[in-house]
Amino acid sequence: MRKVMYLEFERCIGCRACQAACRECGGHDAKERNYVEYVDFFENRQTYPMLCMQCKDPACARVCPANAIQITEEGVVLSAMEEKCIGCRNCTFGCPFGIPKFDFEENKMYKCDMCYDRTQHEIAPMCASVCPSDAIRFIDHDEMMDLRRRRTQMNLIEGKKPSENNKWDYVPEFFGVYSD
Amino acid sequence: MTQFVVKPGVKNLKHDGEKLITTHCCYCGMQCGMHIRVNKKSGKVVGVEPRYDWPVTMGKMCPKGVTAYQTVDHPERIKKPLIKKNGEFVESSWEEALDLIEKNYKKLQAEHGKNALSVFGGVSMTNEKCYLVGKYARVALGTRYVDYNGRFCMSSAAGGFMKTLGIDRGSTLPWPELEHTDCFFMAGTNTAECHPTTIQWLWRARDKGAKMIVADPRETPTARIADVHLDLKAGTDSALANGMLHLLIREGYVDETYVNERCNNYAGLKEAVKLFTPEYTSELTGVAAEKIIKAAHIYGQSPRSVVMFARGVEQQNKGVDNVALYTSMALLRGQIGKFASGVATFTGQGNGQGGREHGQKADALPGYRKIDNPEHVKYVAGVWGIKPEEMPEAGVSAYEMFDEIQNGNIRSMHVICSNPAVSAPNNHYIWDSFKKLDFMVVSDFFLSETAEFADVVLPTTTWAEDEGTTTNLEGRVIRIRKVREPLGESKTDWEIMQLIAERMGKGKFFPYKNVPEIYEEFRLASKGGKADYYGITYDRIEKEDGVFWPCPDEDHPGTPTMFRESFGTPDGKANLPAVLWQEPGEVPTEDYPHTLTTGRVVFHYLSGTQTRRTQFLMEKCPEPYVEMHPELASQYAFMDGDYVYLETRRGNMKVKAKITKAIRKDHVFIPYHWGKELSVNKLTNPSLDPTSRMPEFKVCAVKLRKA
Numbered sequence: 001m002r003k004v005m006y007l008e009f010e011r012c013i014g015c016r017a018c019q020a021a022c023r024e025c026g027g028h029d030a031k032e033r034n035y036v037e038y039v040d041f042f043e044n045r046q047t048y049p050m051l052c053m054q055c056k057d058p059a060c061a062r063v064c065p066a067n068a069i070q071i072t073e074e075g076v077v078l079s080a081m082e083e084k085c086i087g088c089r090n091c092t093f094g095c096p097f098g099i100p101k102f103d104f105e106e107n108k109m110y111k112c113d114m115c116y117d118r119t120q121h122e123i124a125p126m127c128a129s130v131c132p133s134d135a136i137r138f139i140d141h142d143e144m145m146d147l148r149r150r151r152t153q154m155n156l157i158e159g160k161k162p163s164e165n166n167k168w169d170y171v172p173e174f175f176g177v178y179s180d
Numbered sequence: 181m182t183q184f185v186v187k188p189g190v191k192n193l194k195h196d197g198e199k200l201i202t203t204h205c206c207y208c209g210m211q212c213g214m215h216i217r218v219n220k221k222s223g224k225v226v227g228v229e230p231r232y233d234w235p236v237t238m239g240k241m242c243p244k245g246v247t248a249y250q251t252v253d254h255p256e257r258i259k260k261p262l263i264k265k266n267g268e269f270v271e272s273s274w275e276e277a278l279d280l281i282e283k284n285y286k287k288l289q290a291e292h293g294k295n296a297l298s299v300f301g302g303v304s305m306t307n308e309k310c311y312l313v314g315k316y317a318r319v320a321l322g323t324r325y326v327d328y329n330g331r332f333c334m335s336s337a338a339g340g341f342m343k344t345l346g347i348d349r350g351s352t353l354p355w356p357e358l359e360h361t362d363c364f365f366m367a368g369t370n371t372a373e374c375h376p377t378t379i380q381w382l383w384r385a386r387d388k389g390a391k392m393i394v395a396d397p398r399e400t401p402t403a404r405i406a407d408v409h410l411d412l413k414a415g416t417d418s419a420l421a422n423g424m425l426h427l428l429i430r431e432g433y434v435d436e437t438y439v440n441e442r443c444n445n446y447a448g449l450k451e452a453v454k455l456f457t458p459e460y461t462s463e464l465t466g467v468a469a470e471k472i473i474k475a476a477h478i479y480g481q482s483p484r485s486v487v488m489f490a491r492g493v494e495q496q497n498k499g500v501d502n503v504a505l506y507t508s509m510a511l512l513r514g515q516i517g518k519f520a521s522g523v524a525t526f527t528g529q530g531n532g533q534g535g536r537e538h539g540q541k542a543d544a545l546p547g548y549r550k551i552d553n554p555e556h557v558k559y560v561a562g563v564w565g566i567k568p569e570e571m572p573e574a575g576v577s578a579y580e581m582f583d584e585i586q587n588g589n590i591r592s593m594h595v596i597c598s599n600p601a602v603s604a605p606n607n608h609y610i611w612d613s614f615k616k617l618d619f620m621v622v623s624d625f626f627l628s629e630t631a632e633f634a635d636v637v638l639p640t641t642t643w644a645e646d647e648g649t650t651t652n653l654e655g656r657v658i659r660i661r662k663v664r665e666p667l668g669e670s671k672t673d674w675e676i677m678q679l680i681a682e683r684m685g686k687g688k689f690f691p692y693k694n695v696p697e698i699y700e701e702f703r704l705a706s707k708g709g710k711a712d713y714y715g716i717t718y719d720r721i722e723k724e725d726g727v728f729w730p731c732p733d734e735d736h737p738g739t740p741t742m743f744r745e746s747f748g749t750p751d752g753k754a755n756l757p758a759v760l761w762q763e764p765g766e767v768p769t770e771d772y773p774h775t776l777t778t779g780r781v782v783f784h785y786l787s788g789t790q791t792r793r794t795q796f797l798m799e800k801c802p803e804p805y806v807e808m809h810p811e812l813a814s815q816y817a818f819m820d821g822d823y824v825y826l827e828t829r830r831g832n833m834k835v836k837a838k839i840t841k842a843i844r845k846d847h848v849f850i851p852y853h854w855g856k857e858l859s860v861n862k863l864t865n866p867s868l869d870p871t872s873r874m875p876e877f878k879v880c881a882v883k884l885r886k887a
Contacts, residue, residue: 011383013372013401015782020243020796024227026195042810042820044842045401123191129230130241132376133383 003122005114006144007049011135012036014047018127018136025126026117033101033112034127049136051127052077052099052112060111063094072116079110183661184215185722187233197221200229203661205245206304206643207785209350209527209653210377212237212245216644216663223664225252225644235725236355236652242376244785247797251642251790252664257625258639259668269627269637274669274679277636282683284619284635285321288591294572298325298581298590302597303333303535304786306648306660307713308698309673310531311546311705312690313596314539319564319689320681324572325590328540329598331578331874332605334532335541336494337525339872340503344755345516346748347710347730348548349655350533352522353486354728354740359384360520363391363482365424365475367417367506368492368878372401373782375490375526375653391482393475395420395467396492397777398807398849399842408475411844412465414777415764415879417493421505422759423461423472424479426453428512433480435514442747443511445756452758464761466844485515490526491779495877497765497867504757511754517743527653529786530643534651537711538702542575546702547709556709563705565689577873579604579866585613592619594680596673597640601629602787602855605864605875606830623676628789629855639670646672647695649721655742656726657716674698707732710748764879765867772828772881774812774846778860779878781851788853804858805838807849813839816884823887826850828880831862834887848882 014036022032034051058077061069068084069091071077080091087107091100100111115125124138131137139147185202186192192215194200200215213234217227228249230239261277262269288296299317303310310328317326330338334350341348358364358381371378382402386392394406395417403409412420428434429450439446458469465472479485487510493502507516507523515521527533538546539560546563549556551574561568576584578600584590586609593614604610614620614633622634631637644663651657666672671679674692681690692698696718707714715731716738728738746752768775783801784791791797806824818824820839826832826848835850835858843849850860865880 010405013376013379013782015242015373015376016800017241017243017246017376019800020246021241023796024246026193041838041840044399044404044840046404047401118193121191121193123193124230124232126230129232129239130246132240132242133372133379 002141003119003138004141004144005051005054005125005128006137006139006147007051008135008137009048010046011133012047012049013133013135014038014045015132017130017132018049021126021130025115027113029110031101031103031110033110049127050097050099051136052114053097054114059094059096060091060100063090065090074120076114076116076119077111078113078116080108082108085109182722190233192229192232198226201661201663202231203644203663204650204658205241205248206530207244207248208375208530209532210237210375211530211650211652211658212241212377213239214241214245216249218663225249225664236654236656237377238380240377240380243783243797243800244791247794249644250794252644253667254626254793256627256793257667257670258627258637259670261639261669262637264635277638278679278683280636281621281680284592285684288618292591294322295324295589296591297321297323298584298593299323300578300581300593300595300598300600301326301328301540303328303330303529303532303540305531305535305597305673306646306650307531307534307538307657308648308695308702310535310540311538311702312674312677312698314545315564315689316677316681318572319566320677320684320686322570322572324575325542325581325584326540326575327542327578327581328535329578329600329603330529330532330536330541331872332495332603332877333491333528334494334525334536335872336496336499336869336874337503338536339500339869340507343500343871344504344507344511344757345743346750346754347742349729349742350527351524351654352516352742353520353524354656355381355654357520358382358486361385361390361484361486363393363479363485365393365479365485365487365509366402367395367420367487367489368494369488369490369526370396370398370400370402370492370779371526374528374780376782378526391478393479397844397847404842407478408471410465410467410471410475412467413844414775414847415496415876416465417496417502418498418505418759419456419461419464419761420467420472421502421509422453422456422761423458423465424476424509425449425505425512426456426461427458427473427476428480428509429453431476431480433476434512438514439512443754443756444751445758448758449508449756452760479509480513484519484521485510485513486521487523488526491528492878494525495874496879497869497876498762499869499874500871501757501759501762505759508756511756516754517741517745519741522741524653531650533653533655534649534657537651538706542577547706547713548711549709559708560705563701577868579868579875580873582610582613585616591617592621593617594621594623595630595634596623599628599630599787599789601633602859602861603852605861605866605877607859607862608831609866623673624789625670626789626793628787638676639668640676641666641670641672645670649699649718651729652726655728657713657721657729658726659718659721765865765876766829766879766881768846768881772883774848774882774884776826776828776863776880776882777847777849777878778852778864779849781853784851784853786853787855791853804835804851804854804860806835807838807840807843809841809843809845810839811845812848813837816886818886825885825887826863826882828863828865828882830865833857833860833862848884852877
């Protein structure tokens with residue numbers, strides 16, 4: 001797969017369309033596998049999305065005593081295989097990002113599989129398809145690298161909450177379009 | 181006609197045994213493009229697929245859009261007519277329900293005259309249906325009392341645009357141009373929550389360095405990243421706008437050539453804004469003077485700017501003035517009618533734009549014609565096949581209809597596609613009015629809070645069970661496709677109006693066999709009006725990704741950018757307003773020391789009749805809450821999650837506190853999507869705008885205590 005998932009936290013508007021969309025994906029049993037959290041609602045409304053990093057050497061799979069978590073040839077880390085999962089929850093503790101979820105009724109783990117039924121045909125996953133703010137994107141690897149470089153140039157105000165009454169100091173002036 | 185519309189090279193996932201039908205979301209004015217997944221065998225709606233190639237939204241959806249399909253095959257759908265017998269709803273046949281309606285309507289009109297009946301419409305319906313509501317009231321029932329829920333939503337924007345620009349089209353520019361704008365001045369719009377799929381355009385513009393100025397008492401997700409957040413007091417928009425205009429003139433940012441050539445009353449405006457120095461504006465609005473100055477410099481220096489606003493400025497008793505003043509900011513800068521610049525309001529309801537143009541309004545006729553204009557009446561009467569003198573006179577606005585009920589003039593109401601028991605201000609008055617009615621009919625597909633008051637509930641279809649057109653917030657006319665057959669015995673709103681018309685002996689005026697027939701008549705009815713749809717056909721909409729009105733003939737390309745050459749006023753010039761400062765209907769006093777403002781959350785739509793029945797949305801936001809600043813909370817020792825008792829002069833309620841610094845210290849905010857004891861509209865103020873007759877939902881004085 002040439003395409004990658006790209007997250008830009010500060011674009012997130014907290015609408016949780018990605019979560020609603022996650023439930024819509026074919027193999028997802030109407031359960032969302034991604035997260036949207038407030039950074040600190042007391043302070044402001046900034047939220048951020050979180051989804052599986054699809055690690056190259058995934059901790060969840062490594063700590064699985066039953067070898068239930070398979071990785072596809074494209075590198076997508078799948079949910080535990082139903083017949084193998086023993087419900088030990090090791091994966092939920094092992095993952096450094098806190099991604100795998102556990103279904104206590106069915107006694108099995110489930111996690112983001114990047115909408116494998118879509119992405120294997122190079123169709124964007126549901127979360128990235130619907131995200132109204134482009135906080136979650138499914139883009140070419142080259143485009144991602146390009147965006148990464150650009151981000152460091154454009155240190156946007158987004159995500160950096162100025163303290164009370166001095167929003168002033170934070171108005172980004174570096175675009176150079178206007179001046180006082 | 182094609183069911184699945186997709187451009188070459190765009191990949192969509194098609195599941196086995198399913199087909200995709202292309203349509204648009206049923207909720208807000210964004211009308212996001214989507215494909216609905218339908219099981220080929222059962223015909224049931226099973227899911228949604230993004231429409232990546234819809235040029236306005238690019239496949240993006242908010243959580244309401246993603247879950248919209250779930251209301252179609254919903255277990256709570258009303259599938260048979262309901263008649264209230266001894267206080268309980270009993271399922272009945274259509275025959276019985278229509279008999280009852282006929283009997284009561286005829287009796288009431290015989291006893292109290294034609295105007296004893298009334299119709300309360302809505303704009304979450306297709307143009308075809310909205311058009312028919314006006315005709316149904318005036319021709320089938322022969323009553324002057326027809327109005328619609330747009331009075332709670334769009335009428336101030338309409339009034340303000342009419343006054344200033346002469347034509348009310350929500351946006352003077354097409355949405356994809358927003359990407360190229362240099363500066364957004366956004367007032368009273370929580371875009372990220374209420375129109376989330378617009379955000380992609382704003383963020384893209386921002387990536388290129390566009391500036392944002394946001395005026396809102398709350399630090400919304402858009403205000404948070406704004407270059408300047410003008411944290412004004414609710415209800416002080418006219419002061420802020422006057423202050424901005426003052427600075428634009430003082431600092432020499434006015435495009436004098438444009439203003440001289442294309443605007444009237446510049447001298448009057450200049451005179452009126454003289455008073456609004458940054459210091460005086462700051463005093464009225466509570467915004468620091470430096471911020472206002474900074475905002476004026478950013479806005480004034482931007483080569484291409486868009487002024488955008490929404491209910492925050494419109495739902496006030498000076499909503500029309502607010503709209504006129506903010507629009508004037510764009511006029512003084514010479515922005516309207518040009519690329520990537522102009523003025524836009526965010527239409528709240530799905531077809532808020534189309535629905536308000538075609539005669540559901542008490543004083544309006546199709547094509548934005550006026551009922552007090554004999555020429556207009558003559559034309560529309562001709563299309564309808566009635567005599568001009570048979571056309572009833574203008575009625576009264578939505579909220580004032582309830583006054584007429586209280587006065588005993590209106591004896592019966594037919595509520596179509598609306599839920600005023602939740603969405604109208606001063607709920608207690610509304611509920612009491614419903615109880616006073618002799619006979620009440622509600623058309624809905626769920627048993628809404630309003631339907632509970634009804635004597636007869638007629639089961640309608642959802643948007644997915646009928647076809648037609650809607651007009652999105654840009655003014656682009658688009659196609660809604662039929663996705664499945666009507667559930668149970670439910671019927672489309674137009675069939676219902678047709679059936680009642682037949683019972684009232686007016687069947688010959690409603691001879692439609694299908695929706696395209698209504699559309700043909702509607703096109704003709706709008707022909708020559710301000711909102712001219714005559715040149716728009718279903719085929720063209722499909723081929724051209726929607727067509728922008730006005731489009732007077734089939735060779736006309738449509739009008740994506742309005743007012744390129746001249747404005748819609750008689751002399752072709754925009755009218756600049758001269759408006760003095762006026763307090764909101766209620767200001768904080770010793771007894772009611774704080775300001776209450778209301779609004780939406782991203783998970784719910786209007787009165788919540790649909791979204792409160794959607795599992796995902798209810799999991800994310802099950803109940804209303806009161807948002808307040810920690811400084812205010814500490815004055816009453818409220819902790820996050822504590823129950824708070826709120827009281828205004830009209831009502832009270834108890835909700836949980838949600839504490840955040842992202843709101844003014846003297847304001848509290850409650851979302852309005854819930855009914856009965858959870859309805860914040862028990863508290864809101866029905867102070868009406870003199871022109872648009874829109875109630876002041878956004879400002880009232882409130883007192884708090886621990887519950």
